[in-house]
Amino acid sequence: MQWFVFKTTPKVGRPSLRVRAPVASSPQKQYSSKTAEIKSGEELHIAVLGASGYTGAEIVRLLANHPQFHIKVMTADRKPGEQFGSVFPYLITQDLPNLGAIKDADFSNVDAVFCCLPHGTTQEIIEGLPKQLKIVDLSADFRLSDTNEYAEWYGHSHRAPELQQEAVYGLTEVLQDEIRNARLVANPGCYPTSIQLPLVPLIKAKLIKLSNIIVDAKSGVSGAGRGAKEANLYTEIAEGIHAYGTKGHRHVPEIEQGLSEAAESKVTISFTPNLICMKRGMQSTMFVEMAPGVTVSDLYQHLKSTYEGEEFVKLLHGISVPHTRHVVGSNYCFMNV
Known part of the structure; x- marks a missing residue:
């Protein structure tokens, strides 16, 4: 769950695309009516595994405010028996079950995890x-379709390769139909979401060249997780x-x-992530070369038509410039372009 921003620059030839992504729900409108596939009034029972981390807390905040989701199971192996409000006091008013260990979790009355x-x-x-459970995994464990590539980057072999074949990459604005019919969804990473949302439509439309794509991205500290780290x-x-x-x-x-996948050929990028001294939020700036005859206005209009029906x-x-403070917590x- 990450979201972004673009900014236009008056340069010709190599416009920059700026994108930023926080990890939360909108304060004005938390849920899009377009995305609701649940029958009116139907309640879905949810389990949240690993609820005591930053990702878990954000998922709980989103689900606790959803009109049709009801959290039945919450786990945190290092905090079994504790009330969730004692771990994250800002959610103390929510009606939530106590935390428990995964090995003790009862999934008999759960629809999705x-x-x-x-x-x-x-x-x-x-x-x-x-x-029978629907699953959304927010780790990186099912994001890479090639299990050999996963082993190369994460330092150990994939432990459920047959599930990887079933997993659908969860970039919702790009793969809605596939996600709708999936049992296991791999939630995209933060940087990848902020970069793919603008670039995938432009690549599919052949409006930009596939070479010399440069990405300068900046993230808040919470992206590193809640564990204590000296750095x-x-x-x-x-x-x-x-x-x-x-x-x-x-x-x-x-x-x-x-x-x-968007280009139907191999694409490589130059990517530099930066840590910024703020709790949360993300901005990614993409520098691209336009295809022959393409203008900055063409890029803008294509992105506008691509996302005009999307809520988020x-x-x-x-020339409005995006700011992380305008989307953080949403x-x-x-x-912009």
Whole structure:
């Protein structure tokens, strides 16, 4: 669940596309009527695995406010028996079950599972869940369709290759029909979402060249997770910005996978992520070369027509510049060219 923004620059030849993505739901409108496939009044019972991390908390916030989702099971192996409001006090008013261990979870009255566990731990757990459950996995464990590529980037072999064949990549604005019919959905990463939403439509329409795509992306600290890490201490990150993963970030194969599928040929990018001293939010700036005869206006108009019916992706007007503060805590992606 990440959303973005674009900004237009008056340069000719290599426009920059700026995108930003927070991870939350819109304060004005949390849910799109377009996406509701549930019959009116029907209630879905939900389990959230790994609810005590930042991803789990955000999923709980979204689901707790949904008119037809009811959370029945919540797990956090390091906090069994605790009330969720004691872990995240801002959700203390929600009617939620206590946290428990995954091994003790009862899925007999559950329709769907949101898995918010760390990378590398999800594959075997999902493989052991009842087969009738719908599953959304928010780790990286099912995002890469090539299990050999997964092993190369994540340092261990894929532990559920047969499930990988079933998994559908969950970029909702691009793969709606596939997601609607899937049992297992791999939720996209933050950087990949912010980059693919603008670039996939432009690549499919052959409006930009496939070479020399440069991405400069910036993220808040919560993207690194809730675990204690020395590099993420306040004194280590305050009053500064720094690049990381410069020799190869794990999101690169996921980004290139999506762009290559759109192009129907291999696409490689130059990608530099940067850590910024803020809690949450994301901005990605893409520099591209336009195809012969294509103008900046062509890029803008194509993105406008692509996303005009989407609730949560908004193309800004004129030279309006997107700001993370305009979308943080919301489900929106703002863009401009």
